[in-house]
Amino acid sequence: MRDVARLAGVSHQTVSRVLNGLPNVSDSVRERVERAVAQLGYRPNVSARALITKRTMTLGVVSVSTQQYGPAGTLTGISEAARRAGYFVSVTVLDAVDRQSMRSAIDHLLAAAVDGVIVIAPVGSVVEAVAGVARTVPLVMVEARDGEQSVAGIDQVGGARTATRHLLDLGHRTVAHVRGPINWFEADARVSGWLTELMAAHAPVPEVLVGDWSPRSGYEAGRRILERSDVTAVFAANDQMALGLLRAFEEAGRSVPGDISVVGFDDLPESEFFHPPLTTVRQDFAEVGRRCIAEIVARIDGTSPPSAGLIVPEMVVRDSTAAPR
Amino acid sequence: MRDVARLAGVSHQTVSRVLNGLPNVSDSVRERVERAVAQLGYRPNVSARALITKRTMTLGVVSVSTQQYGPAGTLTGISEAARRAGYFVSVTVLDAVDRQSMRSAIDHLLAAAVDGVIVIAPVGSVVEAVAGVARTVPLVMVEARDGEQSVAGIDQVGGARTATRHLLDLGHRTVAHVRGPINWFEADARVSGWLTELMAAHAPVPEVLVGDWSPRSGYEAGRRILERSDVTAVFAANDQMALGLLRAFEEAGRSVPGDISVVGFDDLPESEFFHPPLTTVRQDFAEVGRRCIAEIVARIDGTSPPSAGLIVPEMVVRDSTAAPR
DNA sequence: GCGGCCATTGTTAACGGTCACAACAGGCGC
DNA sequence: GCGCCTGTTGTGACCGTTAACAATGGCCGC
Structure with a gap:
């Protein structure tokens, strides 16, 4: 960043301002800085930024076997939407669906200082394992039943x-x-x-x-x-x-x-x-994933989540059903 | 960390030494520090650590649709093995299998300052998109054909x-x-x-x-x-x-x-x-994932990877084959 | 023509760890 | 008994960014 500042002939703080799109930067300076950034191929250091902002821009995802169709689809939606929202996605696959394994998975993500956690493990037995975490960091649980941290669900x-x-x-x-x-x-x-x-x-x-x-x-x-x-x-x-x-x-x-x-x-x-x-x-699993992101980002930013109702699944009639004879 | 040091009656540096398991710490001090850590529920800040060590302990994974059985299985193996090796896994799902989308996915991971990248997209068209990256950061490609960054493959x-x-x-x-x-x-x-x-x-x-x-x-x-x-x-x-x-x-x-x-x-x-x-x-996809981790961790550490041959798949004979009549 | 205000820019101090090096103690050889 | 070496601990600087605040300059109103 210092190099960029030197090349553009401004202070590092001005570079920071341009990078974060803050106002109060004259157009000519902004342009000069942007050219310098491009010329040097400069990339901001996420760790330094996270150190002071206390935001890692990373979302944790805990999922049951991603080999299942539903979770895999949801994960795809999450990944895509998260990237668009500027977040990284740190994934942990549960090796068993129980409290112990859930705790350890979430612990791992918390060690990564994620800004939020999405749980794809719609099972009663993990709800309590998750309960304590919600006080530490925003948490969204796919298909969860009870009001608390429920969200994004299919009807x-x-x-x-x-x-x-x-x-x-x-x-x-x-x-x-x-x-x-x-x-x-x-x-x-x-x-x-x-x-x-x-x-x-x-x-x-x-x-x-x-x-x-x-x-x-x-x-x-x-x-x-x-x-x-x-x-x-x-x-x-x-x-x-x-x-x-x-x-x-x-x-x-x-x-x-x-x-x-x-x-x-x-x-x-x-x-x-x-x-x-x-x-x-x-079922539209990708949509579930997208809604998870919308919900958790809103919760992180403290804005109100886009209250969307349940996703309506669609009946597909093929040849395995007929009138009884 | 300062609080831990104060509680244990040592300097912050000694706390750091205990946390990183360095030698040259007397048993009594080590124990005192560990108790203080537990008592305060202290967690090291990954960003601060990454800032100075230049290691985020995060591995990037770019995958084609995780809804496919193979990639999903490989991802599971990766997730499990990475956690055991102390790494986080940042996942990005490719929305299309082409150069453009590959570049953008890898760019996203590079912005996260990952220590290495694993590509689950065994397609010729993405190899070139990936080529430049390998100079920046260790890169492993599942099932890749040509020597360069090949690895972990099934026969x-x-x-x-x-x-x-x-x-x-x-x-x-x-x-x-x-x-x-x-x-x-x-x-x-x-x-x-x-x-x-x-x-x-x-x-x-x-x-x-x-x-x-x-x-x-x-x-x-x-x-x-x-x-x-x-x-x-x-x-x-x-x-x-x-x-x-x-x-x-x-x-x-x-x-x-x-x-x-x-x-x-x-x-x-x-x-x-x-x-x-x-x-x-x-095919044993989870094993592919585990080998990816072994390979990339070795490459990051500069040690020689555990040279393993191809994974041998197993023929399963059921009822869809018979002698011609 | 001068004071005050706003927009733009710069300066310094954090954030929370690790690295490099210094300081101190105790044990050993001569 | 002295010096040296080794093992343990502490001190300051530094990583790269943003926050807080200070400084500068131009424009406006009186």
């Missing part, structure tokens, strides 16, 4: 209702459900949407099967569903589990949608090419 | 050979190939492995079909393959495209593996539950 309940209603409308007497793991917000919300719609239609409520999002757990749930002869429609809480169902039914010689209809949730890039192409509910 | 050629050989061994006269996008290292390497094995077996070499990794491109390639009546075996460069093939064949009433055998590459969590369960080649 899970609405999506689940639409999916269930779709099956009911086709004429199915009721709809079975393979839920995601206990304590996961999305899983709980989808159960509740499914339940609401069933009640509204005065349909009998079958026992809920519990999966863990994986195709294998869907497959296992499928095997158990086959033991009940009266099931004609299943709503799975995500597409991977829905795939497991398709596989289980296929193996048992049950036709989808001939004998059983299946609906998923997420709309993976793969889902359109399943056998049969899967009817599902599409 | 793509070997994997492709094994896949092709598997089909040949089953008795197929030859094997068709749906490759990944032109200029992608993995795609090129898999073509070359496939070709090598075909030549070794004196099998005729069918025209190569080009996909873009997506299920849809696989589906379209499948439609074209159906126009050639003599194809009995196809090797797809990834599982998503293989899924597209399965779909196309299914629609056309061709049985897999009865009429046509299909092999993929990657082993997605879903692949085991495809219709039929997909024979494929499993």
Whole structure:
């Protein structure tokens, strides 16, 4: 910076002013400084700046396995929006979804002096691990349920209702459900949407099967569903589990949608090419990420966040659902 | 730090020594300082440290869509290994795979003064965008082909050979190939492995079909393959495209593996539950990530990297392949 | 023509660590 | 017993930037 100042024939403070776009700098000086910056290829030192401003311009992201479609999509949205807002993104992948591992991940980010933390781990068990942090630094939790640090969410309940209603409308007497793991917000919300719609239609409520999002757990749930002869429609809480169902039914010689209809949730890039192409509910994860950034930046700046409602998911009807015969 | 020093009754310099685990500190003093640190909940300021050491302890990662299975897995490995090595990971997702977008992403990371950059974008077109950077800061490129900044790679050629050989061994006269996008290292390497094995077996070499990794491109390639009546075996460069093939064949009433055998590459969590369960080649992406960290940390420290050979992928035989009839 | 105000620019002191070097003590060899 | 060396601790400067405040000059109003 000293070199730039010398080349432009001004003081280092004036250079700083130009760099930060402050007013009270004459146009001629501003231009001279900018030329000097370009000529020397000067880059401000973020550490020195952070040292005095107490802002690292870095956001921490803690995420469950980024191999999952949802978190990965959210991360993409976060990365893009953060960059546009001038922030860096420091990512830590959780090696397990529990308090211990959550604490250690957040601790790591706090050591980096991040200006805010975004948590992509919509699980009840981590909420308490996170609670203490929110007092230290702004914190946003994707899909969080309770008011506190909740934010950016998709209308899970609405999506689940639409999916269930779709099956009911086709004429199915009721709809079975393979839920995601206990304590996961999305899983709980989808159960509740499914339940609401069933009640509204005065349909009998079958026992809920519990999966863990994986195709294998869907497959296992499928095997158990086959033991009940009266099931004609299943709503799975995500597409991977829905795939497991398709596989289980296929193996048992049950036709989808001939004998059983299946609906998923997420709309993976793969889902359109399943056998049969899967009817599902599409979610805009990138938008979730963008909203996280908007929210946390607002909280850091102390401005009011752009209050946006829930993101509405979109039902995609393909070939895995039909009227019962 | 001043507070810690005062509480422990030593100078700030001694505190610094304890924090950095330097020798020449008596046990009693060390213990006193550590107690003071714990008592005050003191955390060193990374910016101040970086300002003088010129090391931010942050690694930059530029990745193509983290929604893809490979990059996501590599990122997980990177995140975990980096944390263990005491580094932070700053991630930027590429919005397009071209020079322009690559330059801007790397520029963003350089502004963060990262100590090194890892590029997960194994595409020829970005190599040149990256070339200049390597002089500024250590840079590691996943799966890179040419010696320069290459590193951590999976034996793509070997994997492709094994896949092709598997089909040949089953008795197929030859094997068709749906490759990944032109200029992608993995795609090129898999073509070359496939070709090598075909030549070794004196099998005729069918025209190569080009996909873009997506299920849809696989589906379209499948439609074209159906126009050639003599194809009995196809090797797809990834599982998503293989899924597209399965779909196309299914629609056309061709049985897999009865009429046509299909092999993929990657082993997605879903692949085991495809219709039929997909024979494929499993890759250990997390290991790729870990090696990236080992390599770049070594390069930063100026020590010699732990020279490890290529990672050997593993063939997983399921139900999508059989002898021709 | 002079005082006061505003816009522009410069000067100095932080921010919180580490580095270089000095100071001090104790043990050893001669 | 003296000097030297080694191991431990303290002192000041410095990293590169922004904050706070001082200084300068031009314009306006009276």
